[in-house]
Amino acid sequence: xxxKHAVLGMLAIQPMSGYTLKKAIDESVxxxxxxxxxxxxxxxxxxxxxxxxxxxxxxxDERPNLHLHSITDEGLAELDRWLASPLxxxxxxxxxxxxxxxxxxxxxxxxxxxxxxxxxxxxxxxxALEAVTVPEHAEDTGTLLRLATxxxxxxxxxxxxxxxxxxxxRIGKKRIHEKHTDEHRPEAx
Amino acid sequence: xxxKHAVLGMLAIQPMSGYTLKKAIDESVxxxxxxxxxxxxxxxxxxxxxxxxxxxxxxxDERPNLHLHSITDEGLAELDRWLASPLxxxxxxxxxxxxxxxxxxxxxxxxxxxxxxxxxxxxxxxxALEAVTVPEHAEDTGTLLRLATxxxxxxxxxxxxxxxxxxxxRIGKKRIHEKHTDEHRPEAx
DNA sequence: CAGCATTATTGGACTATGCATATATAGGTG
DNA sequence: CACCTATATATGCATAGTCCAATAATGCTG
Numbered sequence: 001x002x003x004k005h006a007v008l009g010m011l012a013i014q015p016m017s018g019y020t021l022k023k024a025i026d027e028s029v030x031x032x033x034x035x036x037x038x039x040x041x042x043x044x045x046x047x048x049x050x051x052x053x054x055x056x057x058x059x060x061d062e063r064p065n066l067h068l069h070s071i072t073d074e075g076l077a078e079l080d081r082w083l084a085s086p087l088x089x090x091x092x093x094x095x096x097x098x099x100x101x102x103x104x105x106x107x108x109x110x111x112x113x114x115x116x117x118x119x120x121x122x123x124x125x126x127x128a129l130e131a132v133t134v135p136e137h138a139e140d141t142g143t144l145l146r147l148a149t150x151x152x153x154x155x156x157x158x159x160x161x162x163x164x165x166x167x168x169x170r171i172g173k174k175r176i177h178e179k180h181t182d183e184h185r186p187e188a189x
Numbered sequence: 190x191x192x193k194h195a196v197l198g199m200l201a202i203q204p205m206s207g208y209t210l211k212k213a214i215d216e217s218v219x220x221x222x223x224x225x226x227x228x229x230x231x232x233x234x235x236x237x238x239x240x241x242x243x244x245x246x247x248x249x250d251e252r253p254n255l256h257l258h259s260i261t262d263e264g265l266a267e268l269d270r271w272l273a274s275p276l277x278x279x280x281x282x283x284x285x286x287x288x289x290x291x292x293x294x295x296x297x298x299x300x301x302x303x304x305x306x307x308x309x310x311x312x313x314x315x316x317a318l319e320a321v322t323v324p325e326h327a328e329d330t331g332t333l334l335r336l337a338t339x340x341x342x343x344x345x346x347x348x349x350x351x352x353x354x355x356x357x358x359r360i361g362k363k364r365i366h367e368k369h370t371d372e373h374r375p376e377a378x
Numbered sequence: 379c380a381g382c383a384t385t386a387t388t389g390g391a392c393t394a395t396g397c398a399t400a401t402a403t404a405g406g407t408g
Numbered sequence: 409c410a411c412c413t414a415t416a417t418a419t420g421c422a423t424a425g426t427c428c429a430a431t432a433a434t435g436c437t438g
Contacts, residue, residue: 002284002287002424003424003425004424005287005291006287006290006291009287009290009291012291012294017385017386017387018386018387019384019385019386019387028290029286029287029290030280031281032281032282032283032286032287032290033280033281033282033283033286033287034280034282035425036425036426036427037387038387038388038389038425038426038427038428039424039425039426041386041387041388042388042424042425045388060385060386063384063385063386063433063434064385064386064387064432064433064434065386065387065433066385066386066387067386067387079291079294080294083288083291083292083294083295083299084295084299087284087285087288087303087306087307088284089284089285089310090282090284091219091222091223092220092221092222093221093222093279093282094221094222094341095191095276095277095278095279096276096278097218097221097222097338097341098191098194098195098198098218098221098222099272099276100334100337100338101195101198101217101218101221101334101335101338102194102195102198102201102268102272103272103330103334104329104330104331104334105201105268105269105272106272106273110272110273114276117276118276121278140293141292141293141360142293144359144360145289145290145292145293145360146290148289148352148356148359148360149286149289149290151352151355151356152283152286152349152352152356155348155349155351155352156345156348156349158348159344159345159347159348160341160344160345162344163337163340163341163344166340167337167340167341170333170337171330171333171334171337191394192394192395206415206416206417207416207417207418208415208416208417209416224395225395225396225397226417227395227396227397227398227417227418227419228394228395228396230416230417230418230419231394231395231418231419234418249403249415249416251403251404251405251415252403252404252414252415252416253402253403253404253415253416253417254416254417255415255416255417256416256417279426379438380437380438381436381437381438382435382436382437382438383434383435383436383437384433384434384435384436385432385433385434385435386431386432386433387430387431387432388429388430388431389428389429389430389431390427390428390429390430391426391427391428392425392426392427392428393424393425393426393427394423394424394425394426395422395423395424395425396421396422396423396424397420397421397422397423398419398420398421398422399418399419399420399421400417400418400419400420401416401417401418401419402415402416402417403414403415403416404413404414404415405412405413405414405415406411406412406413406414407410407411407412407413408409408410408411408412
């Protein structure tokens with residue numbers, strides 16, 4: 001459960017309800033960590049059970065009541081323990097690369113589509129990251145670090161776009177060459 | 190279960206035993222997809238159950254017997270179905286960024302360690318990717334695509350190393366500045 | 379007023395995966 | 409001989425996470 005620690009981190013910034021938390025996650029850490037809505041509530045419940053967060057019901061007139069969660073001292077301690085713990089990197093899971101790896105079974109147009117869709121997706125992600133308005137003068141370390149995670153996403157997205165172009169061009173060239181040398185053979189299905 | 194499809198893809202290249210498959214995965218798709226040994230065997234069992242692969246026991250004198258798995262026609266059909274299916278990208282999980290995002294609670298030396306360790310890890314991964322010997326003249330599309338997945342890893346690793354340097358420098362500068370302006374204040378614990 | 383969107387929470391089923399452990403054979407090394 | 413490594417397969421347990429659906433109140437819009 002690493003979402004647990006991400007949630008602790010968020011609650012350390014300010015108390016939240018499950019609903020608010022879900023939105024906050026989507027908007028801040030969303031580009032490198034996501035959480036299913038049901039998972040968010042489950043995690044909060046777990047934190048309360050473990051005494052790492054406290055819950056307070058806030059009665060609202062205009063909307064359904066909400067449970068406001070605050071981090072406890074124990075929670076802060078656990079957060080710091082996590083921050084000090086060795087960071088183990090789980091191996092990357094890249095379904096796109098997995099697909100590409102076996103894509104020679106696909107028709108040429110399908111491969112083109114694969115690239116096109118990926119380019120669109122990464123482009124959109126990049127645009128979203130670049131659209132985030134950043135404070136003029138970042139002062140505290142926290143803000144600097146959070147901006148850095150944005151930069152990370154932007155840099156990686158740009159790298160991938162460049163790689164997409166280079167790769168597709170290389171594959172494309174290959175196919176033209178193939179067409180030349182294989183003109184006498186029947187069209188592959 | 191996407192390992193299922195990765196395994197199908199591997200079996201489409203050549204029949205394998207669980208043991209061989211595990212090693213093949215580590216050596217080929219390992220940099221963007223990994224599989225626990227137990228998971229490999231479970232997945233193979235599942236494929237056989239579903240008729241997507243067939244198993245044949247090979248008796249060996251010098252070593253324990255092995256179960257050689259081959260992909261069936263149904264398996265090839267499923268593989269192609271998967272290749273044609275829409276690719277849904279699960280959101281990235283980047284524990285390192287998650288850590289960094291909340292790292293302002295950490296001591297400066299701990300942040301330095303975080304960067305140092307990450308730099309080492311990424312550097313090692315990059316070295317491993319660059320060490321892969323590639324065929325002189327890649328001819329078929331399959332080889333080109335597989336080399337492309339290597340290039341992807343290399344490009345992303347290099348980008349990350351550059352980002353690590355830039356980011357740490359920025360944080361470092363900030364800290365020097367802080368030291369200047371905060372000289373009169375007591376050392377933070 | 380019917381239907382939809384937003385706010386807010388919860389439960390059940392399922393899956394993928396990891397970790398630990400067990401078993402068996404054979405070869406090499408101290 | 410004890411121990412380690414490589415080959416080879418398998419099971420049990422735990423858990424993080426997703427998907428789907430239900431519930432409930434309110435406000436907006438056609």
